[in-house]
Amino acid sequence: MVGTMPVPDKDRLDEARLTEWLDANVAGFAGPIALSRFKGGQSNPTYRIDTPGQSYVLRRQPFGPLLPSAHAVDREYRVQAALYPTGFPVARPYGLCTDRDVIGSMFYVMGLADGRNLWDGSLPGYTPDQRRGVYHAMIDTLAALHNTDHVSVGLADYGKPGNYFERQVARWTKQYKASETETIPEVDKLIEWLPKTVPPQERVSIVHGDYRIDNMIFHAEEPRVIAVLDWELSTLGDPLADFSYFLMNWVTEPEGRSGVKGLDYDALGIPSLDRAVERYCAATGRSGVPDLNWYFSYNLFRLTGIVQGIKKRIVDGTAASAQAEATAARVPALAKSAWHFAQLAGAS
The missing domain is CATH 3.90.1200.10 (Aminoglycoside phosphotransferase (APH), C-terminal lobe)
Incomplete structure (x- = not known):
């Protein structure tokens, strides 16, 4: 994921429903929210959620028809939730929503890991x-x-x-x-x-x-x-x-x-x-x-x-x-x- 962009019309979420879900399911959440979408990635669309006090990441299944067993965001959430308490480096998991009526597809929310996202394996500019x-x-x-x-x-x-x-x-x-x-x-x-x-x-x-x-x-x-x-x-x-x-x-x-x-x-x-x-x-x-x-x-x-x-x-x-x-x-x-x-x- 490199940078964010405004959420395209085809990827817009119901911010009111999402805020309601976050308020009920994410410990420490306090709105209002501002949404943007991470650039890149062809699989599960990924959003940045900014609030006055904290930032989160939301990953959801694509809208529309899906191949069987593909885009398993529930499995993504489960493995990270299992690894997080061990100290293995994963983002903090906050919650999984399987109710597609909230934003139109299954999604989960995790913490924003603030650091370097590297793409070029030759690492130009590094010693x-x-x-x-x-x-x-x-x-x-x-x-x-x-x-x-x-x-x-x-x-x-x-x-x-x-x-x-x-x-x-x-x-x-x-x-x-x-x-x-x-x-x-x-x-x-x-x-x-x-x-x-x-x-x-x-x-x-x-x-x-x-x-x-x-x-x-x-x-x-x-x-x-x-x-x-x-x-x-x-x-x-x-x-x-x-x-x-x-x-x-x-x-x-x-x-x-x-x-x-x-x-x-x-x-x-x-x-x-x-x-x-x-x-x-x-x-x-x-x-x-x-x-x-x-x-x-x-x-x-x-x-x-x-x-x-x-x-x-x-x-x-x-x-x-x-x-x-x-x-x-x-x-x-x-x-x-x-x-x-x-x-x-x-x-x-």
Whole structure:
């Protein structure tokens, strides 16, 4: 989320009904409210709520038809509410509203984490020590999530623990097919190959599902994550799904987003992929990680499904961002890249 803008007409909320709900459900709330919308993000529209004494964030489901199991803001709220008391860095959860009559869709309210929201993985303008600190903080925070006992925090039933990748491949195949707008040969090949080559699962943890630099708020000055955002895709599963997704940064071109492929890591202070693996493994008690090419292929296939969903919502008129059209244009390239890593993993 980068900055806010006035709320577009199509995204306006009933401020009177919302204020009434906040007054009844959010401890310490005192209006009046001023609403703005965060820029960016094609999934769950996100608003800033300012009051004379405090600021909050509201995330809601999109208006209009939704794909099955998508835009699960109730799950986002549940996992953050479970993690917050443990000290894991999430925004303070204030309340979940499942009554769609209040603003027209399900939503939840959390505290505003005031800090740095970074987008460019090369961290321009930072010193090598500052970059190193940010990367170590991201790795250590992910390790802390995967080390969290999901049973003791009340998330034993947050997802099916076993056969994670098998179920995820099936899910994203189904999601892709539900939003398919054209035939892409690489996707068809991936749909056939991935289920036959799923690696064995050795561990179960809370999985964030979209762990990347721009889904975190960093302390204004310290190299420390103060809030991990956007838990829509979280579940129980194989922690290697999260970690391999994070490692995609090292095989993605640096185009102003999270990719750092080919940069001079030593000069910049960014750990190499091997050093990132070493730090994560030390923090989680692993001796190493398996060959990553299957995982990279899977992650890109999953991204293909997510972005195809955005493309379909453009057709349906429910996409939530001005960047949605440009994002949707990435589908063929994502599919080709996914198949490239599949071939490196042995597909033919």
